[in-house]
Amino acid sequence: MKVLVADDDPQLVRALRITLAAHGYDVVAAPDGAAAIALAAQTHPDIVLLDLGMPRLDGVAVIEALRGWTAVPIIVVSGRTGSADKVEALDAGADDYVTKPFQIDELLARLRALSRRAGATGGEPLVSFGDIAIDLSTKSVTRAGARVHLTPTEWRMLEFLARNPGALVTRQTLLKDIWGTDQVSDTGYLRLYMSQLRKKLEADPARPAHLLTESGMGYRLVLDP
Incomplete structure (x- = not known):
């Protein structure tokens, strides 16, 4: 699976790239909001990990832009802990919200959960x-x-x-x-x-x-x- 990591913290991006690659994910990274939108259009990731506080378009603006053309699952990974920030991100179309600092096992569990899309489609009520x-x-x-x-x-x-x-x-x-x-x-x-x-x-x-x-x-x- 291809994961787009959009964050302006190079150390976090490097850590996520190494960890996710070790668990079988193909990682592409963007350092700002504008680059994240462009890279999503270019690479069509399966999941997006997105920081809120980025230069050249913040995370909410990126979510709104992506939701204009794709239903790709989006996990916000942010240091903002306020309820208002979480609600704004979810209202914009994010699927999940993880607060920094986070446990990598929890993030991996949420990635696995959002990646499950297969299932029976016939005969359902x-x-x-x-x-x-x-x-x-x-x-x-x-x-x-x-x-x-x-x-x-x-x-x-x-x-x-x-x-x-x-x-x-x-x-x-x-x-x-x-x-x-x-x-x-x-x-x-x-x-x-x-x-x-x-x-x-x-x-x-x-x-x-x-x-x-x-x-x-x-x-x-x-x-x-």
């Missing part, structure tokens, strides 16, 4: 609630007949809930399913993704009727509240 239709066969979602764009991570979360309608899905179960390991701790990522899903799918995101939080436990998809 259609799950619906309100004006939302979730087609598990085509991995698509519509709202009142209009296509809803979900990031790959948002889709994984919704898909797991849709395959278990009415059931409580624990946070740890979702973390293991989405990121492929039970060693990833929930530091607010699930809450952010659920907030994004509610904005896209709930009639009133502030008072959700279908995508419910079970305090201290996890989440539940209710088809007919």
